[in-house]
Amino acid sequence: MKKLKERWDIESNWQFLFLFLGLIGLTYSSYKLSLLFVEHSHILYLFVINLIIFFLLLKLTLYIFSKLEKKWEVSYRWEMINIFLVFAITGSSSVFISKPIIKLIGITKENLSPVLYWILYIVIGFIFYQILLICIGWLFGQYKFFWNFEKKMLRRIGFKRFLD
Structure with missing residues (x-):
């Protein structure tokens, strides 16, 4: 032990x-x-x-x-498991949340081209993933790590001026 x-x-x-x-x-x-x-x-x-x-x-x-x-800058090795759990829960949760949102908007595979449907599904999932990553990271006590991770990722996709 x-x-x-x-x-x-x-x-x-x-x-x-x-x-x-x-x-x-x-x-x-x-x-x-x-x-x-x-x-x-x-x-x-x-x-x-x-x-x-x-x-x-x-x-x-x-x-x-x-x-x-x-x-990654973590104080303790057990925090690595914590971080991986946050990534896993966030990924599953964003998919779980995206489906009802798309249905609520009225988008289905039948009334939209399958390519556009999946592009919208991925975009909506990505947006909720970003939000959930911060929220679930906070619940697991890793807010600082995930906020820095989020800022770094958003800068890479071109949102520099909104973060500075």
Whole structure:
């Protein structure tokens, strides 16, 4: 337990929550990916493939952490999991919110060209993604990180004069 605390810079027990949530997310992702290879009826095969995919995803995630830890300015390593959780929740939430907004506006695939429909869907999703990224980042205690991240991204797409 001491090694785990030292490795992730954990000072209080509540910070284990992010490790736990990260492992749950990784397990769920590996399970969904393993379903692409094996049907539900082959439980043993599903379990073995799930373990293999979990291990590969864990290795990939830890590799990405080591690379981004140098690039992103975070005080503690456990905050990396926190940041990744915010990105995951924000991405899912923006898709979840965009669908009803498009329906509310009255845009469907039937009354608009499929190309225009998907362009509008992506634009609306992108707008809500930006808003949700700040809000969910704030809820997870990472407002400063995500506000700086947001400003950097908006500057890159040409909104410099609105941010300065």
